[in-house]
Each structure stands twice: as structure tokens, then as C-alpha cells.
Amino acid sequence: MIGFGSIGRGTLPLIERHIGFDREAFTVIEPSSEFAHILRDHGIRHLPLALTPENYEATLRGLFPAGKGMVVNLSVDVDSILLMELCATLGVQYIDTVVEPWPGFYFGSTLPNAERTNYPLREKVRDLGRAHVGGPTAVSCCGANPGMVSWLLKEALLKLAEDTDVAAAPASREDWAQLAMTLGVKGVHVAERDTQVSAKAKPQGVFVNTWSVDGLLSEGYQPAELGWGTHEKKLPPHGHAFTHGAGYAIWIDRPGADTRVRSWCPGVGPQFGYVVTHNESLSIPDYYTVRDGERAIYRPTCHYAYHPCNDAVLSLHEINGAGQLPESKHILTADEIVSGGDDLGVFLYGHAKGAMWYGSRLTIDEARNLAPYQNATGMQVTSAVLAAMVWVAENPHAGWVEADEMDHERCLQVQRPYLGRIECHYTDWTPVQHRINSFAEDRDDEDPWQFTNFLAV
Amino acid sequence: MIGFGSIGRGTLPLIERHIGFDREAFTVIEPSSEFAHILRDHGIRHLPLALTPENYEATLRGLFPAGKGMVVNLSVDVDSILLMELCATLGVQYIDTVVEPWPGFYFGSTLPNAERTNYPLREKVRDLGRAHVGGPTAVSCCGANPGMVSWLLKEALLKLAEDTDVAAAPASREDWAQLAMTLGVKGVHVAERDTQVSAKAKPQGVFVNTWSVDGLLSEGYQPAELGWGTHEKKLPPHGHAFTHGAGYAIWIDRPGADTRVRSWCPGVGPQFGYVVTHNESLSIPDYYTVRDGERAIYRPTCHYAYHPCNDAVLSLHEINGAGQLPESKHILTADEIVSGGDDLGVFLYGHAKGAMWYGSRLTIDEARNLAPYQNATGMQVTSAVLAAMVWVAENPHAGWVEADEMDHERCLQVQRPYLGRIECHYTDWTPVQHRINSFAEDRDDEDPWQFTNFLAV
Ligand SMILES: NC(=O)c1ccc[n+]([C@@H]2O[C@H](COP(=O)([O-])OP(=O)(O)OC[C@H]3O[C@@H](n4cnc5c(N)ncnc54)[C@H](O)[C@@H]3O)[C@@H](O)[C@H]2O)c1
Numbered sequence: 001m002i003g004f005g006s007i008g009r010g011t012l013p014l015i016e017r018h019i020g021f022d023r024e025a026f027t028v029i030e031p032s033s034e035f036a037h038i039l040r041d042h043g044i045r046h047l048p049l050a051l052t053p054e055n056y057e058a059t060l061r062g063l064f065p066a067g068k069g070m071v072v073n074l075s076v077d078v079d080s081i082l083l084m085e086l087c088a089t090l091g092v093q094y095i096d097t098v099v100e101p102w103p104g105f106y107f108g109s110t111l112p113n114a115e116r117t118n119y120p121l122r123e124k125v126r127d128l129g130r131a132h133v134g135g136p137t138a139v140s141c142c143g144a145n146p147g148m149v150s151w152l153l154k155e156a157l158l159k160l161a162e163d164t165d166v167a168a169a170p171a172s173r174e175d176w177a178q179l180a181m182t183l184g185v186k187g188v189h190v191a192e193r194d195t196q197v198s199a200k201a202k203p204q205g206v207f208v209n210t211w212s213v214d215g216l217l218s219e220g221y222q223p224a225e226l227g228w229g230t231h232e233k234k235l236p237p238h239g240h241a242f243t244h245g246a247g248y249a250i251w252i253d254r255p256g257a258d259t260r261v262r263s264w265c266p267g268v269g270p271q272f273g274y275v276v277t278h279n280e281s282l283s284i285p286d287y288y289t290v291r292d293g294e295r296a297i298y299r300p301t302c303h304y305a306y307h308p309c310n311d312a313v314l315s316l317h318e319i320n321g322a323g324q325l326p327e328s329k330h331i332l333t334a335d336e337i338v339s340g341g342d343d344l345g346v347f348l349y350g351h352a353k354g355a356m357w358y359g360s361r362l363t364i365d366e367a368r369n370l371a372p373y374q375n376a377t378g379m380q381v382t383s384a385v386l387a388a389m390v391w392v393a394e395n396p397h398a399g400w401v402e403a404d405e406m407d408h409e410r411c412l413q414v415q416r417p418y419l420g421r422i423e424c425h426y427t428d429w430t431p432v433q434h435r436i437n438s439f440a441e442d443r444d445d446e447d448p449w450q451f452t453n454f455l456a457v
Numbered sequence: 458m459i460g461f462g463s464i465g466r467g468t469l470p471l472i473e474r475h476i477g478f479d480r481e482a483f484t485v486i487e488p489s490s491e492f493a494h495i496l497r498d499h500g501i502r503h504l505p506l507a508l509t510p511e512n513y514e515a516t517l518r519g520l521f522p523a524g525k526g527m528v529v530n531l532s533v534d535v536d537s538i539l540l541m542e543l544c545a546t547l548g549v550q551y552i553d554t555v556v557e558p559w560p561g562f563y564f565g566s567t568l569p570n571a572e573r574t575n576y577p578l579r580e581k582v583r584d585l586g587r588a589h590v591g592g593p594t595a596v597s598c599c600g601a602n603p604g605m606v607s608w609l610l611k612e613a614l615l616k617l618a619e620d621t622d623v624a625a626a627p628a629s630r631e632d633w634a635q636l637a638m639t640l641g642v643k644g645v646h647v648a649e650r651d652t653q654v655s656a657k658a659k660p661q662g663v664f665v666n667t668w669s670v671d672g673l674l675s676e677g678y679q680p681a682e683l684g685w686g687t688h689e690k691k692l693p694p695h696g697h698a699f700t701h702g703a704g705y706a707i708w709i710d711r712p713g714a715d716t717r718v719r720s721w722c723p724g725v726g727p728q729f730g731y732v733v734t735h736n737e738s739l740s741i742p743d744y745y746t747v748r749d750g751e752r753a754i755y756r757p758t759c760h761y762a763y764h765p766c767n768d769a770v771l772s773l774h775e776i777n778g779a780g781q782l783p784e785s786k787h788i789l790t791a792d793e794i795v796s797g798g799d800d801l802g803v804f805l806y807g808h809a810k811g812a813m814w815y816g817s818r819l820t821i822d823e824a825r826n827l828a829p830y831q832n833a834t835g836m837q838v839t840s841a842v843l844a845a846m847v848w849v850a851e852n853p854h855a856g857w858v859e860a861d862e863m864d865h866e867r868c869l870q871v872q873r874p875y876l877g878r879i880e881c882h883y884t885d886w887t888p889v890q891h892r893i894n895s896f897a898e899d900r901d902d903e904d905p906w907q908f909t910n911f912l913a914v
Pocket residue numbers: 002003004005006007008029030031032049050051052074075076077078097098100141142143144145146147211212213214215216331381
């Protein structure tokens with residue numbers, strides 16, 4: 001395992017509980033010693049090292065001399081693609097939760113914004129992956145989102161088909177895309193509301209979150225990015241198409257962490273979410289594209305609509321206002337959180353029943369009772385990593401895949417005990433429904449589901 | 458006194474402490490009975506009545522049969538202009554903290570947005586006021602802001618003159634405007650940072666603030682509005698000039714409570730503030746205009762840049778995201794607040810020393826020790842009302858005035874014991890100084906002090 005941060009720590013007890021492994025052969029590579037005591041307590045070997053472009057290859061070669069095993073990469077600042085290539089060479093399986101680059105990409109980059117997006121990163125993974133068909137399985141981007149939400153989306157589509165009397169037995173990617181088109185799904189928000197609350201008020205100058213602050217900052221200050229549906233009539237302000245590849249997405253020349261959309265979650269109803277770029281905003285529209293020859297005749301719009309915990313909302317307001325990265329960072333532990341939970345699901349809109357939210361609702365109390373070292377947000381991620389590990393063990397030669405291409409039933413079967421309640425909610429809400437007084441806006445009243453109606457900048 | 462809300466309750470003990478008055482003749486008009494016990498404890502007569510267009514005249518005539526006395530209007534939903542006219546007729550003095558209309562103006566109005574601004578309200582007050590020169594004094598809009606900040610601005614200008622070796626002995630409006638021009642002040646933020654924090658996390662669905670939630674919602678969902686400096690090169694997106702009157706201001710077709718500017722306050726440094734419309738954003742640019750004949754040759758940009766307490770930031774995020782007014786409302790009392798304070802001042806920029814913040818820094822602990830029933834925010838307001846009452850008593854025939862036209866030295870002399878520390882801070886910050894990565898923006902690098910550089914939408 002690489003990285004022993006909030007996700008790494010939470011994953012360890014799940015691995016111990018569910019996966020038979022050789023404790024002697026298990027190594028955690030983690031430069032920080034802050035949580036080394038947990039590794040000692042669990043009798044797990046700790047390699048106190050930061051992987052770098054110089055040492056990563058020798059380090060991993062040293063750990064996998066026999067060409068078997070699995071790398072679970074839960075770190076920041078380590079290049080995922082190089083690890084995937086190396087694992088393919090070494091013949092070991094690989095899992096990560098994000099396509100992470102070496103430092104220098106997210107901040108201080110000289111690249112133009114179009115190239116600081118996830119699209120070129122994902123395109124590179126997909127291109128390289130074509131050379132690895134049938135090779136050692138490497139799962140790219142499999143946490144809660146990206147990851148689990150792709151499995152939930154499949155369950156949601158089947159449920160929607162059932163509820164609208166559409167026959168559905170999808171077996172291939174094409175079938176799934178066709179099903180989404182038949183159902184008339186115009187778009188999918190990965191709609192999350194984190195309601196976890198600390199006992200202590202957020203201190204000024206500290207960026208507080210329920211998972212990696214570095215992770216959120218990295219992706220939050222990439223440009224906003226989203227899968228671009230075939231029903232969309234016009235680009236948003238500062239919106240740009242990509243000039244290479246299949247062109248299933250667009251980017252907006254704004255930080256995702258300061259790009260708001262109207263969205264919807266159970267419990268709270270209509271709310272703002274941030275269009276933070278994510279791999280699922282790319283993999284889902286790509287996976288669900290229906291083509292007529294070369295031409296895409298159907299694709300859903302898809303993006304993250306993330307309402308992080310209130311302390312993170314305040315943290316973003318603070319750093320956006322200052323125009324500066326935070327002085328210090330803090331991840332709320334399960335012990336610090338006194339109430340709330342994480343509602344994370346897919347919000348399918350534009351179909352016969354209007355809109356539907358389908359997802360996991362997990363409270364902090366439930367999370368605390370399920371496994372140690374994690375809050376509700378972490379548990380949705382770590383249990384997805386667990387599911388990926390099980391699936392990889394069962395499918396060791398699947399080549400390079402994303403969550404959309406895995407067996408969603410099997411994965412959710414493994415993960416479900418850790419997801420609290422999986423709920424389905426229909427709503428008649430649309431993004432044009434409510435306004436406090438009326439002000440200038442770029443509004444399309446003919447089709448409420450245009451992205452322009454969701455966007456609130 | 459009309460209204461016994463958070464400001465009314467806080468003002469009462471200050472009046473008792475500083476002003477000799479006939480307890481028999483003191484009446485509080487307040488429809489709610491929630492805080493009636495405080496009036497009983499203080500032996501003050503309570504008229505449990507909501508003023509309406511039908512009853513206001515008879516009610517006030519009944520209370521002021523002898524044509525002497527003072528109306529201190531600290532209510533919401535009561536038409537200030539009608540009260541001012543009536544007071545002029547009755548020969549009684551008048552003070553309020555905002556030009557308030559009857560219900561139906563702020564929400565559910567059929568008026569176009571240009572007419573839902575404060576500009577026509579203020580223009581009407583100023584027009585009518587011309588008929589009352591030398592009449593019973595009526596102070597329009599004298600709380601902390603609008604109000605006290607106009608006095609602080611005069612002190613700030615004198616301090617800046619001193620620190621930049623500019624001779625200054627302004628005696629008239631023209632002198633003050635000339636001084637601001639000579640000093641090269643391009644603009645003034647009324648820059649506020651409320652850092653007050655409750656012991657309890659904000660409950661979902663409740664709008665929490667440190668003063669009137671109704672007041673903030675009313676002005677927050679008027680269009681953003683600001684005094685428009687002669688140095689400004691172009692209108693912001695959705696910005697509009699006014700088509701009548703002296704044209705010292707513009708409005709933006711966005712809610713003020715969702716219009717952010719980069720601003721600066723001591724303690725935190727650079728931060729976002731909301732351009733919530735306020736009377737001082739109109740009175741200050743009007744007062745400080747220098748004319749050559751008809752033509753304005755100098756005027757500062759001026760607006761509120763308000764960072765309310767974090768719970769209010771979250772509340773705004775919540776209701777803007779929902780597009781709906783809050784389900785319930787709560788004003789934090791001094792007892793609920795565990796830390797923080799209110800920094801409220803004027804931020805003068807574009808002059809020889811770059812930028813300067815000058816204002817009151819009052820903590821909740823200080824406020825609690827100074828007087829009962831109020832937090833730091835309330836105390837900055839109630840002490841301004843007290844100062845206005847003293848000044849009105851000493852100047853009973855000044856006609857209709859605003860804070861800019863009152864004796865700032867005398868008023869601050871009365872108010873100063875309640876303002877914590879009055880501090881002056883110079884800073885080299887400009888609104889183009891910091892960004893987290895670089896994204897598309899409408900940026901003027903030739904003049905950092907253009908409004909377009911402050912605006913962050
Ligand atoms: N897909 C998802 O749903 C999802 C959800 C949460 C987190 N994530 C991702 O998982 C990763 C871990 O998240 P987290 O909350 O545990 O983050 P974290 O910030 O808590 O921990 C990251 C860890 O990586 C370690 N690290 C840093 N540089 C390293 C290097 N050069 N070599 C090895 N280790 C290094 C750090 O010391 C730290 O312990 C992040 O990339 C994050 O974006 C994905």
C-alpha cells in the first residue's frame with residue numbers, strides 16, 4: 001500500500017477483516033511518521049519513504065521480486081501512470097483512486113489550463129491501456145467517486161428502467177449506453193452532501209475537510225470539467241471543448257472549487273455543489289456514449305456536484321477570498337465529528353420521471369460502528385477500495401480498467417455493508433424551479449435540463 | 458422607540474445610561490411579545506402593535522400630542538419616509554438606521570430591479586428633505602453602517618492627510634470632497650469582518666446571523682449597488698447606470714448577497730466581502746463628489762464589502778443554493794457566542810500609501826462587559842444610535858440629514874467608549890495580488906484599483 005493518509009488508514013482494517021493476506025509481505029510506503037504507531041499496532045511493515053521519480057522503480061522492484069502481488073496506491077503526489085506501467089512490467093495488480101501526477105502539475109505549473117485538466121491524464125491512461133488487454137489488472141480511479149458511483153449509476157439505471165417499464169438486460173458497454181439513451185437520461189450529477197460537523201468551530205486560517213485537504217485543493221484548483229451531453233445547446237461562459245481525443249467533455253476556465261451548480265440531495269433538497277473535476281465526469285460520458293458510425297448520437301452530461309462539509313465550504317470561501325492556499329490543513333477524524341454523515345449518489349435528470357437521486361446515505365455514527373480510523377466520507381471510499389481489491393483478486397488479468405468496466409453487482413455486494421442505507425429518491429425539482437427574487441441570468445426555459453440552468457456563477 | 462429587535466434591545470440600556478429622559482413618556486412599539494419581559498424589568502411602556510399604513514399616523518399622533526419628543530425607529534417593515542414626513546409635521550425629531558419600506562418591496566415586488574434598489578429610496582429622502590431645511594432634525598440611516606462608518610471615514614481621511622503631509626482643515630462638504638480628491642482616494646470599501654462564533658454548529662435550514670436576519674435578507678436580495686468612482690473605466694457584467702438623479706451610483710443585476718468582491722480587513726487580511734446594498738454606498742459617493750460646473754471631476758467608488766459571521770456565510774450558501782428563503786431564522790445572542798468579534802471600518806484605496814483600513818475592532822468579550830443584550834455587531838450599531846440621539850438633542854433643527862452631514866467628532870466622542878479599539882492599518886495588498894492558479898478573468902493590470910479587479914463572480 002502506498003500512502004497511509006485518511007484513506008489508507010481506513011482501508012487497512014477492512015483488508016484485515018475481508019482479505020486473506022500474508023502479513024509478512026504487506027508493506028506500507030508512507031513518508032510521514034504521524035500514524036506509524038497504527039502500523040506498529042497492526043504488525044504491518046512501514047517503509048518510511050516518499051516515492052519520487054528517482055526511487056519509485058527500484059523501491060517497487062525491490063518489494064515485488066517474484067512478479068506477484070498487488071499495489072494499492074492511496075497516496076498523493078505519486079505519478080499513477082508510471083506506477084501502472086511499472087506494475088504491468090512487474091506482473092502485479094494495481095489499484096488507485098485518482099490519476100495522480102508528480103508534484104508540479106496541480107500548482108506552479110507552466111501548462112496552459114486546457115492541459116491542467118483531467119482529460120489529457122485520462123486519455124493517456126486509456127491510450128496506454130490499449131496495450132495491456134489481458135495483462136495484469138490495473139484499476140484506475142476506484143474510490144467512492146470516481147469509483148463506487150459508477151456502480152450505483154448502473155443500479156440506478158436498472159431501477160429507473162423498472163419504474164418506467166422499460167425492459168433492460170444490459171450486458172455490454174453498448175447496452176448500458178443504449179439503456180441510458182432509451183431512458184432519456186440527459187445528465188448525471190455525482191451529487192454529494194457531506195453534513196458532518198465538528199464539535200469545534202473551524203479556526204481561521206485552517207483548511208478543514210473530511211478527507212485529504214491536499215486532494216481537494218489539487219482537483220479544486222484544476223479547471224472545472226464535465227462530460228458534455230449531446231442535448232446541450234451552448235457552452236457555458238469560459239467553456240472550452242477539447243481539441244484532441246473523443247471529445248466527450250469540456251472544461252471551464254474557472255477553478256472547480258469556485259464553480260457552483262444547482263443540484264439536489266436527499267435530506268437537504270436543492271443545494272449548491274461545486275463542479276470539481278473528477279475522473280467519473282470523463283469516464284461516465286465516454287462509457288455511455290451511443291454512436292451512429294463516428295457520430296455521437298447520445299451522451300449524458302456528467303459532473304461532480306459536491307457540497308463538502310460546512311467547514312470545507314467555509315475553508316474554500318476563505319482561500320478563494322484570500323487568493324492564497326491555506327496556512328494549515330486539518331482532516332476531521334471520526335472522534336472529532338459530532339453529527340452528520342455523507343450522502344453520496346448519482347442524480348439522474350431529464351428522464352420520464354424528472355429526476356432521481358440514488359446513493360449511499362451513511363452517518364458518522366454508523367461509520368464509527370462499522371470500522372475504526374474513519375469518518376463517513378472515508379468509509380465510502382475505503383469500502384470501494386476493498387471491493388476493487390476483491391474484484392481484482394477474482395479478475396487478475398483484466399488489463400487496465402475503470403469502475404464502469406467492472407462488475408457492479410459483485411463490487412456493490414462487497415461494499416454494501418459499509419454504505420449505510422442505499423436510497424432512491426424521485427423529485428420534481430428542476431434547476432429553474434426556485435429563485436430568491438429574479439435577477440439577470442442566462443436561462444433556457446424550453447429545456448430546464450440545460451447546463452446553463454444548473455450553472456450559478 | 459419603534460421595534461425592539463436585536464438593535465432595539467441593545468439600545469435601551471445605552472439610552473438609560475447616557476440620556477436623561479422621562480420614563481413615563483418613553484414608549485416602545487413592538488408587535489412581538491418575545492422580549493416584553495425586558496421592557497417590564499426596565500419599567501418601560503410596551504405598545505404591542507405592528508405599525509401599518511393604516512395605523513401609523515394615528516398611533517404616533519397619539520404618542521406625541523405636544524409636538525415634542527423623538528422617534529427612534531429600529532424596526533423592519535415600517536416605511537421610514539412616511540415616518541419622517543409625519544415627524545416633521547408633528548414637530549418631533551427622528552432617527553432611523555435604514556430607509557425601510559412597507560412589506561412588499563423587498564420580496565414579491567412587481568417593480569423592475571432598477572427600482573428595487575436603494576437609489577430611488579435615498580433620492581426620495583433627499584428630494585423631500587430639501588423642503589425641511591431648518592425643520593425638526595431627522596437623521597436618516599444612522600447605525601454602524603450606514604452611520605458610524607461615515608464618521609470613521611472623516612477621521613481616516615484626516616489621518617491619511619497627516620501621514621502623507623497633506624494640509625487639511627475641511628469645514629464644508631466641498632472641503633471634504635476636495636480633500637479626498639487631493640489624497641487620491643479612488644475608492645472606499647466599508648470593510649467588515651464578523652468573526653463571532655457560536656458554541657453550536659449552525660443547524661441545517663436555519664439562517665443564523667449576528668443581527669436582523671430579516672434586515673440582511675431584505676438588503677441582500679436587492680440588487681448589488683455601489684457608488685461609482687470617476688476613475689472607473691467600465692461597468693461590470695450586468696452593471697447599469699441609473700437614469701435619473703445625480704448618477705453617483707450603479708447597480709448590478711445580481712443579489713448583493715451573492716456578489717463577491719476581494720477586500721481586506723485586519724486580522725484576516727485579504728477576504729471576500731459581499732456587495733450588499735447600503736445607504737452609505739450612495740451617500741458617501743454623493744457627499745464626496747467634486748464638481749466642475751455640472752461635471753463630476755472626482756468621486757470615489759464606494760460599497761459595502763461585508764464578510765458576515767461564518768454561520769451567515771453558510772446560511773447564504775444554503776439559501777442561494779436552494780433558491781429559497783430560509784425555513785427559520787436565528788440571531789446569535791451574546792450568550793451563545795463563544796469567541797470572535799466584529800471588525801468594521803473603512804478601507805481607502807488607490808492613494809499614495811496604497812490602502813488603509815481604519816475602523817472599530819470590538820470583541821464579543823468586550824461587548825459583553827460594556828452593556829447587556831448585545832453582541833459586538835449590535836454594540837457598534839446601538840452606540841451609533843446613541844451618538845445620533847445625543848447629536849439630535851444638541852441639534853434639534855438641522856432638518857433631514859445623513860451621517861456624513863453630522864459632526865463626526867462629537868458623534869465619535871459619544872460612541873468611542875463602545876467601539877473597542879479604533880485601529881489604522883496600512884497594507885500593500887491590491888486586488889490583483891493573489892490568485893490560486895490563474896484562470897480567465899476580466900482584469901485590468903494598468904490600474905489595480907478598477908472595480909473589475911475587485912469583483913469575483
Ligand atoms: N476516488 C475517491 O473517492 C477518493 C476519495 C478520497 C480520496 N481520494 C484520493 O486518495 C488519495 C489519498 O487520500 P487521503 O484522504 O488519504 O489523503 P491524505 O492527504 O490524508 O494522505 C495522503 C498520503 O500520501 C502520503 N504521501 C505524500 N507524498 C507521498 C509520496 N511521495 N510517496 C508516498 N506517499 C506520499 C502522505 O504522507 C499522506 O499520508 C488522494 O489522492 C485522494 O485524492 C480518492
